[in-house]
Amino acid sequence: MRIITLFAPALLLGILATSCSKDTPTPTPGPAESTIKVSVSEAGAPPYELKEARVIDGSYQTGAPRLSFSGKLTSGKTLTLFFTKGTTTAPYMTNALTSTLEGESGTNTTGTTTYDTKTRIVSGQFRTTFTGVGEVTGSFAEIQL
Numbered sequence: 001m002r003i004i005t006l007f008a009p010a011l012l013l014g015i016l017a018t019s020c021s022k023d024t025p026t027p028t029p030g031p032a033e034s035t036i037k038v039s040v041s042e043a044g045a046p047p048y049e050l051k052e053a054r055v056i057d058g059s060y061q062t063g064a065p066r067l068s069f070s071g072k073l074t075s076g077k078t079l080t081l082f083f084t085k086g087t088t089t090a091p092y093m094t095n096a097l098t099s100t101l102e103g104e105s106g107t108n109t110t111g112t113t114t115y116d117t118k119t120r121i122v123s124g125q126f127r128t129t130f131t132g133v134g135e136v137t138g139s140f141a142e143i144q145l
Contacts, residue, residue, distance in 0.1 A: 036143050038071055040079070043134030048074065050138070056080070058122065058145045060092050060115035067094065067113050067122055067143070077102045079136065081126055083113045092117060099128040099136075106130055120145050 038050040053071030060067075070080040079101050086096025097111030111126030125139040 034071065036069060036140065038069070038138055038140045040071075040073065040136060040138035042073060042136055047138075050079070055143060055145070058143070060117075060122070060145065063091075065092060065094050065113075065115060067124070067145075069143070073101075073133070073136070075133070077133075081111065081128075083111055083124065083126075088112075094124075097126055097128070099126070101130045101133065101136075104130055106136075108135075115145070 034049065034051060034053040036053045036055060038053045039047045040050050041047040050071035050073070053069060056068040056070055058067040058069075059065065064085050066085070067083040068081060070078055072078055080099065082098045083094040084096045084098075085094055088095040092115040094113045095111075097109050099106035099109050099111075106128035107130075109126075109128040111124060111128075113122050113124035115122050121141075122143040122145060123139075123141045125137075127135065127137045129135045
């Protein structure tokens with residue numbers, strides 16, 4: 001009997017202490033901020049800024065200039081663009097583009113970029129078509145590498 005009277009208050013305090021904790025819910029992460037500005041238009045609609053846009057890879061210092069970036073369309077689908085040297089003879093330009101939208105390859109794809117060696121800024125434009133979305137066009141003027 002004596003053991004119960006010693007442990008009962010301790011158990012009661014333990015239960016009260018754990019049931020009164022002020023656990024705050026873990027916040028769910030919101031959309032990531034864009035690190036670059038890319039203007040896009042879907043199927044001729046008014047242009048808007050690509051969401052969560054960020055550079056994946058980029059280099060214009062070698063003989064094979066390249067730039068790739070991704071971002072989300074208004075539908076939430078991720079658009080990824082890969083610019084490469086292609087047939088251009090200019091050292092700081094690209095004129096070949098491949099694109100994907102959630103893994104689907106784009107068709108009728110064209111795009112170019114130009115790199116300013118003094119400011120280290122890339123500008124460019126693109127056009128590509130996807131099933132269910134239509135033509136996606138866009139441009140960017142100040143991607144810092």
